[in-house]
Amino acid sequence: MKSLNDSLRDEFSEILQRDEYREVIEDKNLDVTLLKKAFDTLLKYKSDVDMVDKSKTEFENYLINYFKSQKNDN
Template sequence: MKSLNDSLREELNAILKEDEFSNLIEKEKLDLNTLKKAFDILLKFKSNPDLKDKARGEFENYLINHLKINN
């Protein structure tokens, strides 16, 4: 049986494959693995509403640090 997180990941993958988003990802030269890892960070904190600010901060930090390292 799939977990909720697995279902949410499948939904994200389906959305990322839609023409509108895949064109934007290609145009902006975004890394799909980075987007998926950042999404996993949000999933990590989703079960506790008190941690929504922490989730947002961790998500932002992950993306910022990844971009700093790779640029």
Template sequence: MKSLNDSLRDEFNDILQREEYKKIIDEKNLDLNILKKAFDTLLKYKSDADMIDKSKTEFENFLINYFKSQKNDN
């Protein structure tokens, strides 16, 4: 039996495979692995109402740090 997190990951992966999102991902040259890891940070604390803000902050920080490192590499 799948966990809720597994079901949410599957749904997220399905969304990433939709043509409109695949186009954006290709145009922006986004890394799918990074998007999936960032999504996992949201799932990390989703079951604890007191930690939802922390989850959102970690998600944002994960993406911001990734984009900063990409900019510095170029």
């Protein structure tokens, strides 16, 4: 039996495969693995109502740090 997080990950993956999102991902040259890892940071705190803001902050920080490191590598 799948956990709620597994079901949410599957749903997120399905959304990323929709034409309108796939086009944006390709146009912006986004890394799908990165998007999925960032999504996992949202899932980490989803069950605690008091941690929703922390979850959002972790998500933003994950993406910001990734893009900063990509910029520094180039």
